Amino acid sequence: MTTITTHTVEYPADGLTMVGRLALPAGAGRAPAVLIGPEGPGLNDFQRGRADALAELGYVALAFDINGGRWFSDPQEMLAHTTPLLADPDRMREIGHAALDVLRAEPRTDPDRIAAIGYGTGGAIALELGRDGVDLRAIATVNGLITGRPGEAARIRCPVWAGVGSEDPIMSPAHREAFTAEMQDAGVDWRLVVYGGALHAFHHPDVAQDVLPGVGHHPVHARRAWDDVVALLAECLPLPVTT
Amino acid sequence: MTTITTHTVEYPADGLTMVGRLALPAGAGRAPAVLIGPEGPGLNDFQRGRADALAELGYVALAFDINGGRWFSDPQEMLAHTTPLLADPDRMREIGHAALDVLRAEPRTDPDRIAAIGYGTGGAIALELGRDGVDLRAIATVNGLITGRPGEAARIRCPVWAGVGSEDPIMSPAHREAFTAEMQDAGVDWRLVVYGGALHAFHHPDVAQDVLPGVGHHPVHARRAWDDVVALLAECLPLPVTT
Numbered sequence: 001m002t003t004i005t006t007h008t009v010e011y012p013a014d015g016l017t018m019v020g021r022l023a024l025p026a027g028a029g030r031a032p033a034v035l036i037g038p039e040g041p042g043l044n045d046f047q048r049g050r051a052d053a054l055a056e057l058g059y060v061a062l063a064f065d066i067n068g069g070r071w072f073s074d075p076q077e078m079l080a081h082t083t084p085l086l087a088d089p090d091r092m093r094e095i096g097h098a099a100l101d102v103l104r105a106e107p108r109t110d111p112d113r114i115a116a117i118g119y120g121t122g123g124a125i126a127l128e129l130g131r132d133g134v135d136l137r138a139i140a141t142v143n144g145l146i147t148g149r150p151g152e153a154a155r156i157r158c159p160v161w162a163g164v165g166s167e168d169p170i171m172s173p174a175h176r177e178a179f180t181a182e183m184q185d186a187g188v189d190w191r192l193v194v195y196g197g198a199l200h201a202f203h204h205p206d207v208a209q210d211v212l213p214g215v216g217h218h219p220v221h222a223r224r225a226w227d228d229v230v231a232l233l234a235e236c237l238p239l240p241v242t243t
Numbered sequence: 244m245t246t247i248t249t250h251t252v253e254y255p256a257d258g259l260t261m262v263g264r265l266a267l268p269a270g271a272g273r274a275p276a277v278l279i280g281p282e283g284p285g286l287n288d289f290q291r292g293r294a295d296a297l298a299e300l301g302y303v304a305l306a307f308d309i310n311g312g313r314w315f316s317d318p319q320e321m322l323a324h325t326t327p328l329l330a331d332p333d334r335m336r337e338i339g340h341a342a343l344d345v346l347r348a349e350p351r352t353d354p355d356r357i358a359a360i361g362y363g364t365g366g367a368i369a370l371e372l373g374r375d376g377v378d379l380r381a382i383a384t385v386n387g388l389i390t391g392r393p394g395e396a397a398r399i400r401c402p403v404w405a406g407v408g409s410e411d412p413i414m415s416p417a418h419r420e421a422f423t424a425e426m427q428d429a430g431v432d433w434r435l436v437v438y439g440g441a442l443h444a445f446h447h448p449d450v451a452q453d454v455l456p457g458v459g460h461h462p463v464h465a466r467r468a469w470d471d472v473v474a475l476l477a478e479c480l481p482l483p484v485t486t
Binding site: 191193 | 410426431433437438463470474478
């Protein structure tokens, strides 16, 4: 049984005071580190728990915030905040860099071994950090296959793993094709997993209960998508073998 | 270090004498079992080695044969044999059932826990066993996304995992869409992994050296696709935890 340490961290970004969850693994040395980007509604205990789960595995993990500590339970309020954000790569990068600065300032973080994973809007932010040329070891995006500004994907220097539900009308087949064409044209090392039958936000038990059409939880694929992300981290941010 | 046991097994199917590789894990008890279907050129040391690798993990594994012991190094000879086979589900099922009978006759095999994985033509055969209603625990097909006869996919009762290279012109986007639509319409629990930049036969260092256009080895994605198949087996055919 390992003992992790967790902190609530507040930091400014996008004109707001963000409230993230920083989780540290057992021990005292430096460890590879992971940014976790949340969905449009915001950061709640679900993604906070993933920071803790990654710390249990041995990573420093920061589940970052995009909404100034708020959880938008009203879909219209969520969309009013998220839609312009997703159309503004510079704002997404500011939010991502602010989180990255918090993670890098943590003495336990190995600054040369950082990955960014994200879900929906948080996945789009992870991708924007890559398009901004940040030295990441891996990028994972679940349900957030947002194409960037022309030419910038060539700055991505790490493996990109993407997951999406086959029946997701928000990340439609046209979105997927545009995204994968962007990755392929830029020479990125990319993969796409299509989870059969899954809808948008399939990974998230709370978001998937929102009243937006096309959204629905898929517990089996949710578990698989998490296992796939953990496998990506094992590939790109290997941990010391523990006995 | 575990000690596996391997056998060359000969058995009749499709008017030929097939020559497969049966690999048994260390120990004496029953174990979950895996069929491994080879590519159109046939069974060579590459897939024989996978039977051994799965036995090292703890599975009974049979790398089966589709060409009567032959390896077609001439692409035209390969296509002359494979093209009519792929158009004939009954022949594919005969080849698959013959291999399944060999696997089930092995006393070490747990007959209630069998998975079928395959590559190219071998993947199509694994799928046909599912469409024939065989009680499998998992089906994996790499580079073999062949649509079956209408209505028969509804007999598939296990998870189906499929992998393909994004740039594969033989398993084209139209093939992938037809295959995933078949799985989705039938209510199958399915996934598709698209490996960015990979061509047909990307998983196989020998097949990918054939002179067919659209074929090429991708060592990084080849390793990932193998890890993905092993993860599927871990999900659907869990092994006892060893210490």
